[in-house]
Amino acid sequence: MNLEHHDRARDIEPLTEAQPRRRSFSSIAPALTVIVSLAGLYLLWSVAASLWPSRAFPHPDQVWVVLVQDTLNGELPYNLAITLARVFAAFVVAMVIGSVIGILLGIYNRADQFFNPWVVLFLNIPALVIIVLAYIWFGLNEVAAIGAVAVNKIPNVVVTMREGARALDPRYAEMAKVYRFSAFDRLRHILLPQLQPYFAASARTGIALIWKIVLVVELLGRSNGVGFQIHLYFQLFDVAAILAYTLAFVAIMLFIELLLVQPFERYATRWRRRAA
């Protein structure tokens, strides 16, 4: 109890610590480094753009103008939302299906021996092939698009979750058996907490991979979304717009990482941080 209070107090009032100046500086230092680093990139880009002025290499300010313009006329938010929805759908489908398959393969050795070649095969099929085949077989529709992205990601999730299921500690399962835990309690209190680090790992790599594939899917067979817009501006040779869309999308994905993924991870591992 004391420990907890102490921690909380430190979070709220960092200046009451023994060495206030040092502490406050070290707490903002990482953020400061990021800002300086990004400013450096901006500067380098501006200098390069003014040294070699070209339509194919716009000044960052031009990119900013396009970004503001497309935000105001609604184009950018609309396409971002469409793409994000696809990312989200594909992510959920891939995580659920991949986790179930991966956990089963990790637990049942026989099944793993049989299906392992399939996993290896799917791991090595290029994303592009899966997308093209999905569009040919299922038509140029939303289901084919999201399905293709999910199928690309599923083998990675399977491999990670299979590792997790293999690392399960049998003692907890035995304890649960002796005390007659219900199936739901076993899932919630025994299985999922042990797999949490593996969920986190595959979710992290999952989001990074999925949003890149979603752009390709949109480029090849959809008439909206960030991928489609980039394709359009590629044909118009409008590099400023391409960069504007890219930056906006990267920024959104970083926000999701910072505001959703990381806080959730901190919550899920709260029992570990307080280790004595």
Added chain:
Amino acid sequence: MQPVGAAAPLRVDIAEKTFRSSEGVSVTALKNLAFEVRQGEFACLVGPSGCGKTTTLRILLGLDTDFSGSFQMPASDDGRIAAVFQEPTLLPWRTVEQNVRLALPKAMRHTDLTRLFDSLGLSQMRELYPSELSLGLARRVALARAFAVEPTVLFLDEPFVSLDDQTAERLRYLVLSVWSARPTTALMVTHNVREALMLSDRIILLSARPAHVLGYFDIRIPRESRNPQVMSDLARSFRQKFPGVMQAEMGYP
């Protein structure tokens, strides 16, 4: 208020239990192991280390079904069992209190555990995570979990091992007081004869592998009157009944 049929004893009759290693070597751990624990009795399974005591417990807990023979639990409606393992086996991602409550049947989930936590000296620790506890405290939580279930049979697998003497002794007294408040059929595995003499109504002495019962040692003196003098008398008569066992196999002075 004992459920109907709870007066039945715990009956064990294991014909054989054999382990087969992946290289094809087989080791017989138990052979013709038969004993009974009467209702409400605290029995200790004592034997040299590696003789198959834990294996016996795992069979009784239903964790190992690859054996020939049978056993019979004291029959009752829900027939709850509880176990304290050699390691506390607490869920690291749940607090002390959650660990105890999770083991309870749904209907009992919200019972008041204050008295149990108090009697085991855990009332200040309810919100802590297992990683914040010492081994002695974690053992207490494991004991709290077992007692909270109010089992018909309680199994204990060397619950005081790898603790310093003082902590172990205090824990033994705690177990005694909590168990005496609601005596259930209990079977404890240990290789410490002194501990068995202190806690149990009956000691079941096992042979070296393959384990079978060498003999019984009944203790009719009530636990509260087992003072140091009585304990050394008990130890002497145990030594007389089973000469050579204590020194050679169990490291007893």
